[in-house]
Amino acid sequence: MTRDEVFEKVKGVLVDALSVDEDDVTADARLTTDLGAESIDFLDIVFKLEQAFGFKIAQGELFPENVAQDPRYVKDGRVTPEGLATLRERLPHADFSRFEKDPQITKVAEVFTVDAVVNFVMKKLGAAGAAAAGAH
Amino acid sequence: MRWMWIDRVIALEPGRRLVAVKNVSLAEEHLHDHFPADGRGAALPVMPASLIIEGMAQTAGILVGHAGRFAEKVILAKIGKAEIDRDAGPGMTLRYTATLERIDTLGASTTGVVELMDHAAPGTAFAEIGRIDMMFSHIDRNMAGTEFPEHNFVFSEGFRTLLRSSGIEAEF
Numbered sequence: 001m002t003r004d005e006v007f008e009k010v011k012g013v014l015v016d017a018l019s020v021d022e023d024d025v026t027a028d029a030r031l032t033t034d035l036g037a038e039s040i041d042f043l044d045i046v047f048k049l050e051q052a053f054g055f056k057i058a059q060g061e062l063f064p065e066n067v068a069q070d071p072r073y074v075k076d077g078r079v080t081p082e083g084l085a086t087l088r089e090r091l092p093h094a095d096f097s098r099f100e101k102d103p104q105i106t107k108v109a110e111v112f113t114v115d116a117v118v119n120f121v122m123k124k125l126g127a128a129g130a131a132a133a134g135a136h
Numbered sequence: 137m138r139w140m141w142i143d144r145v146i147a148l149e150p151g152r153r154l155v156a157v158k159n160v161s162l163a164e165e166h167l168h169d170h171f172p173a174d175g176r177g178a179a180l181p182v183m184p185a186s187l188i189i190e191g192m193a194q195t196a197g198i199l200v201g202h203a204g205r206f207a208e209k210v211i212l213a214k215i216g217k218a219e220i221d222r223d224a225g226p227g228m229t230l231r232y233t234a235t236l237e238r239i240d241t242l243g244a245s246t247t248g249v250v251e252l253m254d255h256a257a258p259g260t261a262f263a264e265i266g267r268i269d270m271m272f273s274h275i276d277r278n279m280a281g282t283e284f285p286e287h288n289f290v291f292s293e294g295f296r297t298l299l300r301s302s303g304i305e306a307e308f
Contacts, residue, residue: 016216017216039278040213040214040243040271040273041214043242043243043245043271043273044214044216044245044271047237047238047245050238051237051238059240059241059242
């Protein structure tokens with residue numbers, strides 16, 4: 001599946017889950033700020049991606065967990081360098097370059113752009129393809 | 137039995153599907169206000185669509201709760217879709233069928249079909265009048281880490297009575 005095909009499918013999932021116009025789902029649109037996603041929508045998106053692409057997504061694999069509550073990772077409302085490194089490691093599909101300039105924890109969800117979701121799916125499909133090739 | 141919008145669970149396949157019925161009655165007070173006679177015309181007592189949605193939320197909520205042995209506080213978090221094609225009036229029966237699509241530790245998604253039986257219609261049978269898709273959250277596992285009271289205030293005595301009178305064994 002090409003990146004364009006994945007993008008179109010991801011767009012369908014987001015239009016369905018967030019009731020937004022297709023035109024609003026651009027590559028750099030942020031799920032929260034631009035597309036209005038709330039916390040339950042993230043779970044909905046995970047379930048719908050699983051259905052659309054036929055793979056399972058483990059808890060915390062696409063969106064982070066237990067970061068905001070961990071005092072090692074968040075201090076005075078800001079993500080610490082250790083926290084940022086952990087986020088980068090756990091979520092290689094997201095781009096943290098803009099976030100790291102002003103790492104307020106309340107803004108962490110803004111790293112989840114449509115592009116980040118497409119990156120995630122491409123990676124999952126690549127891993128599944130590699131596993132299938134290895135099985136032959 | 138305040139705020140119970142289903143009368144009986146008639147089928148349960150644990151973790152898959154739950155079916156419940158609701159008999160709409162003229163004795164329900166809100167029907168007198170929804171809609172009363174006014175200058176424009178005679179009274180039109182019908183079950184509010186919002187309460188049909190609540191009926192599905194209870195049907196699907198029990199299905200989700202049962203799948204987790206009622207250990208979780210299952211809260212309706214999102215109505216992905218709600219289409220209701222026609223009114224349900226007094227003396228008619230609603231049948232809700234909820235199907236569990238996906239469940240994990242954070243929550244669950246369900247799809248649902250609403251059917252209506254008009255007992256006065258020829259060849260009386262249930263006919264589909266609506267489709268309602270929902271998301272439920274296990275609120276103790278919310279992302280913000282907010283804490284809630286320990287006892288399960290969602291599955292209260294009303295739900296216990298409903299399940300018991302429907303012949304479903306559930307200890308919670």
